[in-house]
Amino acid sequence: MEPTPDLDLCDRCLGRRLTGALGADIQSSVAADHRAEHGWSEVAPADCAVCEDRWDVDAWVGVAAEALAPYEHRTFQVGTIFPAACEARERDWKHLNPEVGDSIRTEANRILAPLLADRLGTEAVTDGRPDVVVHVDTRFWTASARANSVFLAGRYTKHSRELPQTHWPCRSCSGLGCHACDGAGVTYPDSVEDCVGQPARAAFQAEKYSFHGAGREDIDALMLGSGRPFVLELHDPKRRDVDLEALAAAVNDGTEERGAGVIGLRMTEKAEVAAIKDGQYDKRYVAHCESEADLTEEQVVAACRAMTDVVLEQRTPQRVSHRRADLVRKRRIHEMHLERYDDARHFSVDVLADSGAYIKEMVSGDEGRTTPSLAAALGVPVRVALLDVVEILDGENGPATPAAPTPA
Ligand SMILES: [Zn+2]
Ligand SMILES: [Zn+2]
Known part of the structure; x- marks a missing residue:
């Protein structure tokens, strides 16, 4: 198709259509010849x-x-916005040279990137994951910037039986505030997510945060020992280079009051979020048990020995059946021993189990839904009063702690 004579392109835009974004001089001379x-x-x-x-x-x-000034960054990517009508008009002239795909935006970005890099002393990148992205809107002579998230990895400990792992909005009002939650909008006022996230958000000057744990314990279970791995994503951070020791100290200063602590903070990449969510780790627990009949220490020791290195068949527990599919899972109990014998009705056992084993049900038998069980081995009803996770064997915290010797 031959262009119509009422061509409404300046030499620079005509030249870009003919040769690409090669700079004003080449574009103008090519355009002049063509005209x-x-x-x-x-x-x-x-x-x-x-x-x-x-x-x-x-x-x-x-x-x-100006838009990038508040953002600490090493690399940036720049984009531009032109009026939609102008970009559409440019596409109308594509037939002048269908081989050339450069748009006015492409050209503007190429010109802008090195000039901005000079001004800021940081590096312009066109691919990969820049620290920040800035868009110049040529319609209004404004610009907006946004930082890509940073990811903070570590391990948390939990010392409260009333602290959920993540922020827990009220089920009745979904966070708006209602009678059920006394207007708070949350079922629990605090969480591990907030204990770690609030100081981190302040340190990184981030917009918000999201918490990803390598599994989770029940709210009423403690997370002790070397803690559970997590990754905290900090969205739109203005700071990227943060003193992590000071941050850990800030979190741990609140441990006594709020119930969560951190160990071994380090910066990581987005890929670790998926990795820890997929992680299947053996775990060591201490289950504090209550029996409905008197038991001797020897009986408990013998039952623990009988439960060592057995494969459980666990039908989905009644307490979680409303949110998990009803099926039978096979999970191994690697070790079990008596940790502490308090009296004929109260004792604690140390259990090393496969990822995904239901420990409370392994003890109680869950009305026959889990076999074998400690209660069945003892021949009396036994339940877990309190449960603590004492170790997650993800390979990062060294070899498994050797089991304590079983009392003779
Ligand atoms: Zn033009
Ligand atoms: Zn509510």
């Missing part, structure tokens, strides 16, 4: 349907630098 050949008249940049004479590069650099 002469076709007998087209010159179009002033102010009358150009594509650029409308928007090439105020210094102004673009100025607004972009």
Whole structure:
């Protein structure tokens, strides 16, 4: 298709269509030759349907630098926005050279990136994952910036039996506040997520955070020992280089009051979120048990020995059946021994089990839904009064703690 004579492109935009984003000089000379050949008249940049004479590069650099000023960063990516009508007009002229795909945006980004890098002293990148992305809106001479998330990894401990792992909105009002939650909008006022996230958010000057744990314990279970791995995502952080020792100290200063602590904070990559969510780790527990009949220490020791290295068949427990599919899982109990014998009705056992084993049901038998069980081995009803996770064997905290010797 032959272009119509009422071509409304300035030399620069015509040149870009013919040769690509090779710079104003080449574009203008190629355009001038092409116009002469076709007998087209010159179009002033102010009358150009594509650029409308928007090439105020210094102004673009100025607004972009201002938008990025609050953001600590090493790398950035720049984008530009032009009026939709101008970009559509540019596509109308694509037939001038279908091989050339460069748009006015592509060209503006290429010009802007090195100038902005010079101004800021940081590095412009076009692929990968830059620390920040800035968009210059040439319609309004404004710019907006946003940082890619940073990811903080560590291990948490939990010392309260009333602290959920993650923020728990009220089921009745979904967080709006109602009678059921006394207007708080949450079922539990605090969480491990908030204990770690609030100080981290302040340190990274982030917009918000999301917490990803390597599994979770029941709310009323403690998480002791070397803790449970987690990754905290910090969204739109203005700081990326944070003193992690000071941050850990800030979290741990609140442990006594709030119930959560952290160990071994380090920066990580997004990929670790998926990795810890998929992680299947053996765990060691201490289950504090209550019996309905008197038991001797020797009886408990013998039952623990009988439960060592057995494969449980666990039908989905009644207490979680409303949210998990009803099926039978096979899980191994690697070790079990008596940790402490308090009296004929109260004792604690140390259990090393496969990921996903239901420990409370392994003790009680869950009315026959878990076999074998400690209660069946003892021949009396036994239940877990309190449960603590004492070790997660994910390979990062060294070899498994050797089991304590079983009392003779
Ligand atoms: Zn133009
Ligand atoms: Zn509510």
